[in-house]
Amino acid sequence: MDIGSVVQGSESAFPKSEYDGRVARARQRLAAAGLDVMVVTGPENIFYLTGQQTPGYYTFQALVLPVDGDPVFVIRQLEYFNFIANTFIADAAVYQDGEDPVGFLTKVIRDKGLAGKRVAIDKRGWFLPIAVYEALQAELGTIGDAAGIVEALRAIKSPLELEKLDYAAAYVDAGMKAGLAAVKPGATENDLVAAMMGAAIAAGSEYMGMEPLVSSGSRSGVPHGTWKRRRIEAGDPAFLEMAACHDRYHAALMRSAWLGAPPAVASDMMKACQDALAAALDEIRPGVACEVPHLACQAVIDKAGYTDAFRKRLGYSVGISFAPDWGEGAILNLNKGVKTELQPGMAFHLPPALRIYGRFTVGVSETIVVTPTGHRVLGTIDRALLQVD
Known part of the structure; x- marks a missing residue:
């Protein structure tokens, strides 16, 4: 997708190295918990790991963070340019208004070869509706609980x-x-x-x-x-x-x-x-x-x-x-x-x-x-x- 003159990371709150350290520590905690991939939906945890911030978090967004491999961000098309400006993440999966974002997310997980892995989600997050969780569970089977993985890192400020x-x-x-x-x-x-x-x-x-x-x-x-x-x-x-x-x-x-x-x-x-x-x-x-x-x-x-x-x-x-x-x-x-x-x-x-x-x-x-x-x-x-x- 053409991003015009929007510069990657130009609006980021922190340098890329700060996020790289946070992601590395989150992955260590995921591995220690016996998990392969985490789906992050809470805007605070998303911001902590990526820098993405928008008043439009009322629409569905999710960071798919595997222990191994590049993360991918699932985001509404209107928010894509905001995402480019605020983050240093290269891979975004963009859905359009009218598409089912949860179905879109599960397709991304399958296309990345992660569907058979131990997938977890931040179940106690503010912005995880029951319907979203049930839909993910129906598509992917058992969904683990990643609550606390990122929060424990956020408790101690750099x-x-x-x-x-x-x-x-x-x-x-x-x-x-x-x-x-x-x-x-x-x-x-x-x-x-x-x-x-x-x-x-x-x-x-x-x-x-x-x-x-x-x-x-x-x-x-x-x-x-x-x-x-x-x-x-x-x-x-x-x-x-x-x-x-x-x-x-x-x-x-x-x-x-x-x-x-x-x-x-x-x-x-x-x-x-x-x-x-x-x-x-x-x-x-x-x-x-x-x-x-x-x-x-x-x-x-x-x-x-x-x-x-x-x-x-x-x-x-x-x-x-x-x-x-x-x-x-x-x-x-x-x-x-x-x-x-x-x-x-x-x-x-x-x-x-x-x-x-x-x-x-x-x-x-x-x-x-x-x-x-x-x-x-x-x-x-x-x-x-x-x-x-």
């Missing part, structure tokens, strides 16, 4: 990946500063979000994996509520959480504000969140189990008497994300019972928040990277509850 997170953290700082500055009597929740997204994008952010979570007044007391035109009044709380993105790598941040003097219970809850975050950060270093920072956070909240208001994980891995999420919680969480040890290069968002349901929420967060000796906080925004007179 130096080049950490650079992307640093950029994203700078963008989210810019967005949060603008959002907090917009918290004024008479401003609407939309005003806050417009300021946050405008500043983050102006600073360099691309489209985020999830929208900002911004609410005010009693609306802020409902978890994961977000902007809906409400006008902020004197005495209102305002809750702000957002992420920003650089080459699909996300950093996130949460802060809280109050118009006027907050009630004592809100101040107490905010102090508990701040102390819980500090206690958790004190535990983050290589060799520590993921549950340890969570338990430290929970202990502070329990001592403050807010156990019933904190029934969630402390934090989650961050890195590559596409909608509908800005996190990598499917890879690793800081939560009770998670015994995986922290390693240098892991990155997390830690957002302890407390609320009285239907009244208000307060919280504070940081995105951090595990270093050889401890951790590094990526953000620079003051953690205090902002009081607006």
